[in-house]
Amino acid sequence: MTYLQARGVVRSYGPTPALRGVNLDVAEGEIVAVTGPSGCGKSTLLHCLAGILRPDAGEVLWRGERIDTWSEAARSRLRRSTFGVLFQFGQLVAELTAAENVALPLLLAGTGRREARTAALGWLDRLGVADLADTRPGEMSGGQQQRCATARALVTEPRVLFADEPTGALDTLTGEQVLTRLVRLVREQGTSIVLVTHEPRIAAYADREVVLRDGVVDHDGLGLDVPLAGGHR
Amino acid sequence: MRPSTLLRLAVAGTATDTVRVVLTALSAALAALAGLAALTVLAIPTPPPVDEGDVRWSDQYASQLLVEPGLRGGTAFALLLLTVPVLALAGQCARLGAPARDRRLAALRLAGATPGQVTRLAVGETGLAALLGTAGGTAIYFGVREAFDTPDGQGRLALPTDVLPAPGAFAAVLLGLPVVAGLATALMLRRVTVGPLGVVRKQRRERGPRPWAGVLIGLGLVAFAAIGPIDRWYATRDTQPPEWLTPALLTGGGLAALVGVVVGTGWISYVTGRLLRRWARRPATLLAAARLTADPWAGSRTFAALLAAVLLGAGAAGLRAYFEAAGDLERRGGGGLAGTDDFYLSTMDLVDLAVAVAMVVAAGGLVVALVEGVTARRRAYAALVATGVPAATIGRSIAWQALAPAVPAVALALTVGLLLARGLFGTPTSGGGTVEFCDAAEQLCNDPATRAQYTRVEVEPLVSRTPDVPLEHVAWLGAGALAAVLVTVAVGLLFLRPGTAVEELRAT
Amino acid sequence: MSTPHVLLGLLAAGARHGYELKRAHDERLPRARPLAFGQVYATLGRLQRDGLVVAAGQEREGGPDRTAYVLTDAGRAALDRWLAEVEAPMPYVSSTLFAKVAVALLVDDVAGARSYLAAQRQAHTVRLRELTAAKTAPSASLDDVVAADYAIAHLDADLRWLHTTLDRVADWHREVHS
Numbered sequence: 001m002t003y004l005q006a007r008g009v010v011r012s013y014g015p016t017p018a019l020r021g022v023n024l025d026v027a028e029g030e031i032v033a034v035t036g037p038s039g040c041g042k043s044t045l046l047h048c049l050a051g052i053l054r055p056d057a058g059e060v061l062w063r064g065e066r067i068d069t070w071s072e073a074a075r076s077r078l079r080r081s082t083f084g085v086l087f088q089f090g091q092l093v094a095e096l097t098a099a100e101n102v103a104l105p106l107l108l109a110g111t112g113r114r115e116a117r118t119a120a121l122g123w124l125d126r127l128g129v130a131d132l133a134d135t136r137p138g139e140m141s142g143g144q145q146q147r148c149a150t151a152r153a154l155v156t157e158p159r160v161l162f163a164d165e166p167t168g169a170l171d172t173l174t175g176e177q178v179l180t181r182l183v184r185l186v187r188e189q190g191t192s193i194v195l196v197t198h199e200p201r202i203a204a205y206a207d208r209e210v211v212l213r214d215g216v217v218d219h220d221g222l223g224l225d226v227p228l229a230g231g232h233r
Numbered sequence: 234m235r236p237s238t239l240l241r242l243a244v245a246g247t248a249t250d251t252v253r254v255v256l257t258a259l260s261a262a263l264a265a266l267a268g269l270a271a272l273t274v275l276a277i278p279t280p281p282p283v284d285e286g287d288v289r290w291s292d293q294y295a296s297q298l299l300v301e302p303g304l305r306g307g308t309a310f311a312l313l314l315l316t317v318p319v320l321a322l323a324g325q326c327a328r329l330g331a332p333a334r335d336r337r338l339a340a341l342r343l344a345g346a347t348p349g350q351v352t353r354l355a356v357g358e359t360g361l362a363a364l365l366g367t368a369g370g371t372a373i374y375f376g377v378r379e380a381f382d383t384p385d386g387q388g389r390l391a392l393p394t395d396v397l398p399a400p401g402a403f404a405a406v407l408l409g410l411p412v413v414a415g416l417a418t419a420l421m422l423r424r425v426t427v428g429p430l431g432v433v434r435k436q437r438r439e440r441g442p443r444p445w446a447g448v449l450i451g452l453g454l455v456a457f458a459a460i461g462p463i464d465r466w467y468a469t470r471d472t473q474p475p476e477w478l479t480p481a482l483l484t485g486g487g488l489a490a491l492v493g494v495v496v497g498t499g500w501i502s503y504v505t506g507r508l509l510r511r512w513a514r515r516p517a518t519l520l521a522a523a524r525l526t527a528d529p530w531a532g533s534r535t536f537a538a539l540l541a542a543v544l545l546g547a548g549a550a551g552l553r554a555y556f557e558a559a560g561d562l563e564r565r566g567g568g569g570l571a572g573t574d575d576f577y578l579s580t581m582d583l584v585d586l587a588v589a590v591a592m593v594v595a596a597g598g599l600v601v602a603l604v605e606g607v608t609a610r611r612r613a614y615a616a617l618v619a620t621g622v623p624a625a626t627i628g629r630s631i632a633w634q635a636l637a638p639a640v641p642a643v644a645l646a647l648t649v650g651l652l653l654a655r656g657l658f659g660t661p662t663s664g665g666g667t668v669e670f671c672d673a674a675e676q677l678c679n680d681p682a683t684r685a686q687y688t689r690v691e692v693e694p695l696v697s698r699t700p701d702v703p704l705e706h707v708a709w710l711g712a713g714a715l716a717a718v719l720v721t722v723a724v725g726l727l728f729l730r731p732g733t734a735v736e737e738l739r740a741t
Numbered sequence: 742m743s744t745p746h747v748l749l750g751l752l753a754a755g756a757r758h759g760y761e762l763k764r765a766h767d768e769r770l771p772r773a774r775p776l777a778f779g780q781v782y783a784t785l786g787r788l789q790r791d792g793l794v795v796a797a798g799q800e801r802e803g804g805p806d807r808t809a810y811v812l813t814d815a816g817r818a819a820l821d822r823w824l825a826e827v828e829a830p831m832p833y834v835s836s837t838l839f840a841k842v843a844v845a846l847l848v849d850d851v852a853g854a855r856s857y858l859a860a861q862r863q864a865h866t867v868r869l870r871e872l873t874a875a876k877t878a879p880s881a882s883l884d885d886v887v888a889a890d891y892a893i894a895h896l897d898a899d900l901r902w903l904h905t906t907l908d909r910v911a912d913w914h915r916e917v918h919s
Contacts, residue, residue, distance in 0.1 A: 073347035080345025204873040
């Protein structure tokens with residue numbers, strides 16, 4: 001059964017077309033990098049795949065079911081159970097502590113506070129920031145914030161994680177640490193990742209690369225779907 | 234989402250959010266007080282009439298406002314009207330810290346909150362604050378009742394501390410206010426879509442505001458002016474107009490005129506902006522013109538409460554002029570007012586006091602609004618200052634932006650208030666009745682058979698005294714309103730200095 | 742620096758004299774070290790011996806500088822083979838990469854140049870993935886990581902340049918043909 005699929009997705013912002021018919025397949029447990037020059041529609045594709053935006057045309061299928069026709073509320077519920085989201089910034093609520101932030105998807109789904117907090121503390125520990133559980137995001141460094149954000153993305157044990165330039169605001173070494181930990185944790189769970197980046201170094205963490213150019217997939221002799229030499233899975 | 238989660242998320246906030254909650258609670262307390270006071274006055278029992286056509290007064294109170302049934306209705310109405318500036322203040326407070334709250338709600342949506350959950354959070358915050366405020370206001374009400382329950386020398390009470398509003402009315406206020414606050418929040422949120430990527434406000438139309446205001450003001454004036462003629466029309470048929478007609482015309486017309494003045498301010502701001510842009514030379518005025526045309530409604534929201542107070546004040550001034558004219562008429566001879574005009578005028582003093590209180594409340598709302606506007610745009614102002622624009626220029630532009638539409642708006646509110654009063658109360662007249670005179674000796678007059686020959690009917694001359702236009706009073710009102718605006722500008726400018734420090738330009 | 746192949750590429754446009762070849766080389770590859778005349782003649786000699794070029798005719802009795810050289814069929818085949826070959830992406834690929842790209846643009850049509858660039862980019866990408874996996878493996882020592890970082894940095898630089906060149910070629914092609 002197909003896992004996550006985009007079929008002919010079209011999406012514009014007013015008169016400007018961002019995506020002009022994109023097809024993409026993500027298999028279970030696979031890490032796919034979506035790259036391309038700025039303005040090529042990578043982030044928009046990610047948003048459409050994750051159910052944050054509705055495409056103007058085309059389909060987004062999750063396990064064979066069309067999710068682009070779901071209501072705003074239903075797609076929001078996806079984000080706190082099956083899909084995880086990790087952005088460059090702006091996702092942690094500044095007025096809540098780290099533990100509350102990480103527990104947020106669980107709390108919104110109706111889990112009790114004690115249970116949610118236990119799960120949150122567990123994930124913060126796995127990302128090496130357990131001692132920051134009761135601090136606010138404003139008091140942390142960028143790297144620590146991204147680790148908390150990663151914990152929040154993983155706390156619901158999602159099937160697919162959508163990461164948009166997760167290391168964009170971090171220096172090389174910190175970004176590498178965050179990404180390495182993320183990939184290791186995710187491999188353990190068999191979660192897929194859709195990773196949007198414009199940096200070849202970050203794309204190198206993926207199993208496969210899809211290049212977007214001007215809102216369409218660039219198959220043009222750039223060699224897609226080349227599996228990793230020596231196999232890693 | 235469990236209730237405990239809802240609670241935790243609703244109270245999560247920065248200092249600005251706490252200020253917003255406190256101000257909302259305060260406004261709810263004031264509104265509750267005003268509402269309960271009005272209901273108490275309405276609950277004062279009127280002793281049953283002894284003779285036909287006699288209206289009994291409730292003599293256990295010291296103030297005529299509470300004694301006379303007719304005036305009592307007016308007092309209750311005025312108290313209810315006091316809630317308007319208070320609610321406008323509450324509405325203004327709801328916008329405090331809106332950008333940060335919008336960001337927080339968007340982050341919650343990204344984490345998986347549904348649109349319904351987010352609405353419930355915002356409504357919950359306001360509803361809770363309103364509930365606390367209403368409870369506080371009720372506590373104050375009971376406290377005042379206890380404290381003022383002392384009869385004076387003649388055994389009369391200063392305040393109606395011996396009656397309580399009906400339990401149903403009580404419940405209506407206690408439950409109604411938070412519910413209304415929650416509904417208002419939900420309504421305001423409909424214009425805003427909180428998406429996971431940020432908040433999108435529904436696009437305003439590109440054209441400026443239309444002059445619907447003129448239509449509304451006209452309707453209000455017509456409604457008020459129609460009360461008199463309608464009464465007379467019914468009188469010619471010897472029937473009373475239906476119970477609901479006069480109050481309906483009063484409230485409907487009053488609201489229409491009020492809304493018209495407020496909406497008219499949006500149009501005035503826009504037109505002022507256009508004119509300023511045409512004729513402006515200095516950067517300060519150009520900046521002000523641009524902001525006015527870009528967002529004319531910011532001005533009208535801010536002024537709503539102040540204009541409501543000014544309108545009431547002008548109406549009260551018109552009423553006072555009417556009483557003075559009627560008193561003058563009575564002194565000239567016959568007709569006019571029942572009772573001395575002293576207490577009518579002292580009643581007007583109380584009304585003026587109420588208007589002054591309303592204006593202070595409204596000025597509070599203005600301060601809140603201006604400060605919020607300055608702090609929300611501090612990043613843009615800091616960038617301007619960093620590129621070399623003197624802070625003084627920015628200060629002048631803020632002053633222009635506040636005052637330029639204020640002058641015509643206040644003038645409009647004053648005029649409409651005066652016209653409303655004139656339309657409602659008209660010109661006091663006396664005379665016009667017919668009197669029989671008998672020109673013969675007593676015997677002949679008393680005999681019905683012969684009386685008809687000698688009687689003549691004289692029509693009393695109709696004397697009327699047009700009330701003066703209370704220019705001095707109105708001028709004081711207008712000056713007071715503009716002074717309030719100046720004070721708020723000064724306070725806002727205080728916040729400008731720290732707001733344009735270079736640190737504001739930092740991205741993190 | 743593959744001087745023989747560069748000369749083959751310069752001859753693909755037509756017959757050239759020895760001194761013309763040197764000038765053309767310095768013009769086409771401005772940042773490379775200028776070619777010494779001696780090197781030119783030595784290389785030409787070797788190419789002639791291998792049958793890849795042939796003397797076209799002589800003006801008069803004189804040295805190689807007066808001789809016009811021409812590409813043979815074998816020479817053309819050797820050039821094409823070299824152009825289609827992908828350079829193994831070890832750290833110091835840069836200067837050869839540049840030479841190959843410059844010659845490809847000179848010799849081939851745009852489609853050919855693009856497909857070479859695309860293939861080279863793919864090789865770089867695969868190598869980058871290998872190095873990243875090696876670096877993030879739990880068993881990697883500090884030396885392994887440092888060495889991998891070095892290789893990754895250079896390959897990253899190569900990749901960026903390849904990307905930009907791909908874009909420039911596409912733009913240039915669009916401009917010329919629109």
